[in-house]
Structures are given as C-alpha cells and as structure tokens.
C-alpha cells in the first residue's frame with residue numbers, strides 16, 4: 001500500500017455528520033436555522049446560467065467588495081472554500097510538526113471566549129509561530145481581533161459565511177493576515193478553490209447585513225431563554241458567546257439525544273470524545289424552535305444527572321479541545 005505522510009497516518013478518523021438531516025429541527029451543527037437572506041437565493045438563480053457556469057471563476061472584483069465589507073485591504077484577505085480550506089492552506093504553507101496554534105474564539109464546543117489579553121499574550125509569546133484566531137462565530141459574539149493583523153505579523157484570522165449568514169452548503173470563508181503572510185498563503189492556494197456561485201452569493205449576502213444582524217440578535221435572545229430554562233431545571237452549561245450552548249447532562253447523554261431525535265430534533269452528543277462524555281451541544285435558533293427543544297428536553301429530565309455546578313464547570317475549563325469541527 002502507498003503510505004501517506006506520517007501526520008496523516010496519525011490523524012484520528014473524523015466522525016462525519018449524520019446523513020439524513022433534511023426536514024428535521026437541526027440543532028446539531030450550529031448552522032443558521034432559518035436560512036440565508038431571500039435576496040441571496042435570487043442572486044444564485046440569476047447566476048445559474050450557461051454563460052456563468054461555463055467560465056472559470058473571477059475573483060478580483062468580488063475580493064475588493066468583500067475586503068471593503070470586512071474593513072481590510074484586498075491584499076490582506078483571501079476567499080476560501082470555507083474555514084476548512086483556510087486551515088488546510090495554513091498547514092500546506094507553514095506547518096511542520098508543532099508549528100502553529102489554532103484558537104477558535106468563541107470556542108467550539110464550549111462557546112466560551114478567550115479574553116483579548118490572553119490572545120495578546122499568546123501572540124507575543126510565540127512570535128515565530130503562526131497563530132490562527134478562528135472567528136467563525138464572530139457574528140454572534142461581536143468580539144474580534146481582525147484589526148490586529150497589522151500589529152502581529154504572526155496572526156491570521158478566519159471567518160465564515162457558514163453560520164450566521166446561512167451559507168454552509170455553498171462553502172465560503174475568509175482568511176485574513178498582513179499582506180506578507182497573506183502573499184505566502186495565496187501562493188499555496190488552489191487557483192480556483194472557491195466556485196463562482198459561492199462568490200456571487202457572498203457578494204449578495206453582504207448587501208443584506210441587516211438580515212444577519214437581526215438573526216444574530218434573535219439568537220442571543222433565545223440563548224438567554226434556553227439558559228434560563230436550564231437554570232430552572234438545574235442543568236450546568238458553559239457561558240456561550242456563540243449560537244450554541246454546551247450543557248452537561250451526564251451518562252445518559254446518548255439516550256437523551258436519541259429521544260430528541262425520535263421527535264425529529266437533532267442535537268450534538270459529544271460522548272464519543274473521552275473528555276466530553278456526558279455533554280450535549282445545542283444550536284440556538286428561533287423562539288419557536290427553542291421552545292420546542294426545551295419542551296422535549298424537559299421530558300427527559302429524569303435522565304439528567306445534576307452535579308455540583310462548580311465541579312462540572314472545572315471539568316469544562318480543564319478540557320483543552322484538540323478539534324472542534326461541526
């Protein structure tokens with residue numbers, strides 16, 4: 001057999017998302033639960049024509065508009081095929097064993113924030129290591145270090161339109177860094193990594209910022225609603241700045257997730273991870289979706305193990321995530 005690189009041999013197999021999620025209340029992968037702005041779908045229909053489809057994608061104009069939206073210069077941003085692609089690109093460009101730091105902020109699966117002082121300390125302590133701050137959930141947290149890319153030559157920041165913007169299926173993300181770093185990354189990037197329909201939709205999506213802001217605000221309100229319900233029934237959860245809440249239900253987590261699934265509600269059970277046995281992650285959606293979730297969740301109350309909050313919280317804080325995807 002042809003042997004892959006050692007790093008690939010050592011990789012754990014990723015457990016892919018379950019298939020067959022259509023038509024269910026999908027609170028398992030932190031997607032937008034109502035869909036993108038209708039204008040984006042109209043833009044997609046306009047782009048679906050033989051002329052557009054027969055041509056290779058063109059990026060320059062779109063990159064200028066998108067960079068302006070993010071408040072950076074064109075040379076400080078590249079469009080990627082989702083953050084996944086941006087991460088692979090960083091690895092291709094810079095990474096030998098132990099040569100980079102990746103921090104999701106807000107973190108997944110906890111939803112917690114790394115304080116800016118700590119981020120600064122990490123960037124200063126590792127000046128020769130590329131540090132990625134992945135801001136996939138920025139639209140919900142409102143906290144960013146994007147403006148630091150010109151202060152720290154080792155900083156890269158990523159964003160995605162898979163979450164608040166509701167475009168996970170299209171695969172569109174962004175990587176930011178100072179122009180020297182970005183120039184090196186661009187050299188290693190596949191020339192046509194992002195398809196032209198995704199670019200057309202991204203350009204339309206930024207015209208509907210209000211839609212995204214309203215969605216994010218609604219999520220914040222419903223996140224507070226869910227947390228109040230969790231407080232009432234004594235379930236421990238991590239304070240989240242993202243569109244999900246990470247909760248501890250104990251050893252019956254798989255059973256609780258299964259019962260919810262029987263009601264067509266999908267939540268993410270982390271029990272396959274030895275560090276996170278007993279935890280569920282629940283995506284926040286509309287008020288009606290959150291009420292439906294809580295009603296069904298409360299029916300499983302007899303299965304929930306309540307623990308001293310401080311102890312459960314310590315467990316969470318000592319867990320250091322090694323992978324965060326979906």
Ligand SMILES: Cc1ncc(COP(=O)(O)O)c(C=O)c1O
Nearest residue numbers: 082083084104108136160162326
């Ligand atoms: C922190 C974080 N970054 C990136 C991603 C994936 O982003 P994309 O869909 O742009 O690849 C996820 C998906 O869940 C995530 O949680």
